[in-house]
Each structure stands twice: as structure tokens, then as C-alpha cells.
Amino acid sequence: MDKPQPDDLKDAGLKSTVPRLNILALFKSGQERHMSAEDVYKQLLAKGDDVGLATVYRVLTQFEQAGLLVRHYFEGGKSVFELNQGKHHDHIVCLQCGHVEEFYDADIESRQEKVATERGFAVHNHSLHIYADCNKKACPHKH
Amino acid sequence: MDKPQPDDLKDAGLKSTVPRLNILALFKSGQERHMSAEDVYKQLLAKGDDVGLATVYRVLTQFEQAGLLVRHYFEGGKSVFELNQGKHHDHIVCLQCGHVEEFYDADIESRQEKVATERGFAVHNHSLHIYADCNKKACPHKH
DNA sequence: GCGTAGATGATAATAGTTCTCATTTGCAAC
């Protein structure tokens, strides 16, 4: 659909290179929305793109700093990235199948802000992860 | 104050041993409420308790499973433990000094439950971490 | 096309955590 162009990277202050375009293309392909460095690496190799793991890690961090991607620290140790689409949201993670569902609740957001400012804190960011089971019978969410 | 007794461990289904009692004592001493495995290890050594790092990791996990401790995954990679006092709460972490402040907001809690059940999920647990700055001048929270 | 700053990728290094296994210890039965 919308294949990334060199300018997508240049506009973000990054030189246009083959690995960067491939990584951005993978996220824009929409196959999987939330991916770890390892996920990205394997998907690229599977697709025939030749890339180094170190480059994947570097580029993901650069993309995060450039605001192209958002990083999440779910339970399990490895960080997970997703395309930054401007709209903040939180996550429900299925403990059975790993499916991730997104949500936004304005009340929760404003109450968080209230709680923090009441205590004299200036909020930078927050993470709200709900860990749950989605299974009625067998996990309906394909993974 | 209330030094842990062998029965504190036995009641939790764990054999009473020196390292386990020492670790539990450290958490009950209230010096620091939120500690990583490394924190616990160093504090015990500093106090003169001879213990192995592997034992600290093992015991922390056992205590978590036994419900004596709660584990948190804050940003930064390492898990952090605190005494389980029965009352769930969430956390504000100061990005400058690392100070952790606890809070509980019933509205946030109930809205989370609502959001999850509306989507067909059965909540197991959740984590809400607010990352913020506490600094008005210099960080008031000693660390 | 050239030159060069910046990017890449193989690999080494690091951090946090778990595993292995020989030794020690808690505790219950004598």
C-alpha cells in the first residue's frame, strides 16, 4: 500500500538507507502491529531482506527517538515496538495467546494526570498494561 | 520490629532456612520498599549476611509465587519486588531520582475492569506505571 | 565519478537472570 519513501526518513532527520526503509516498510505493511527486535529481524530475513540484528536494534531505537515508532515494555523482558500513529493508547495482553488489543479511555487518562499532579509530579509518560485471558473456548484470537 | 519467624515461611509452604529468613527480614525492615534482586543481594552482603546471588533470585521468585512478595516490571529491564501487603496499588516513578510513590485510585481500577470485560477479557492482573519528574528545584526525594 | 561522514553487520561485550551440580542444611525418625 503506502511503501515508505526516502523522504519519510529524511523528514524524520534520518539518512535514507536500505535497512531503514525495509524496517519501516515492515511496520507499515501492517502484518503485525506489535513486534520485538527479534520479530523484526526474523520477518525481514524470511522476506529475503538481508539485514544484521545489530542494525535492527539500532534502527528501532533511532525510529523511537525520531518519533516514528513507540516502544513498550510488556512483561517478558523484551521490548516491543509499534508504528507511532499519533494517538496514545494502552494495551490488553492475552496471557494465553499473546494477542494484544488496544484501547483508550479518556477517564483513565485524566485521572492518572490528576493523581500525579496532586502529588507534585510532572508526567512524562505512562504505561497501562492489562494482562488477561481472552479465551471463551479456545483462544479466538489467532496469533 | 517484627523479625520473621520460621512459621512465616512454613505458613507460606516454604521450608525455613537462613537465607530465606534473611531476605524476608530485609523486606520487613522497611529500609527500602522496592528492591531488585541486585539490591537485595548487596544489602544482605553489606549487613554481613553471607548469601549467593542465585539464591536471592530463587528465593525472590519463590516468595512471589507464595504470595509474600509482589514483582513489578518497571522500565529499565530489572524486576523490582516489594512486600505483599494485600492492598493492590500502582506506581509513579520519578525519572530523575528513581523515587517510587504508590497510589490507588478506585475509579481507574473499575474503569480498567470495565474496559477489559467489555472486550471479553478476564483480567488476571495489570500494571499502571506513571513516569514523571518530581523535581521542583532539586529532586526533593532522597534516593 | 569522488570523498567522506555516516551506516552497516559480524562479533565481542554487558546486564539481568536462570541453570547445573557438588556440597550443605533443615528436620524428622530413630
Added chain:
DNA sequence: GTTGCAAATGAGAACTATTATCATCTACGC
């Protein structure tokens, strides 16, 4: 109070996720 043994410990190896190093390659302005 000994003894026996399953369970626990601790030193170190192994593992996983990630970052650092550095020789080679490449994008791109001239």
C-alpha cells in the same frame, strides 16, 4: 543426640536481550 535424606544453597556456567566495537560499505553533496 545421632543419622538419613530430600530439599536448599552457592559458585560458576549458560542463556537471553541488548549494546559496543570496529573494519567495511554506502548514500549523497560536490
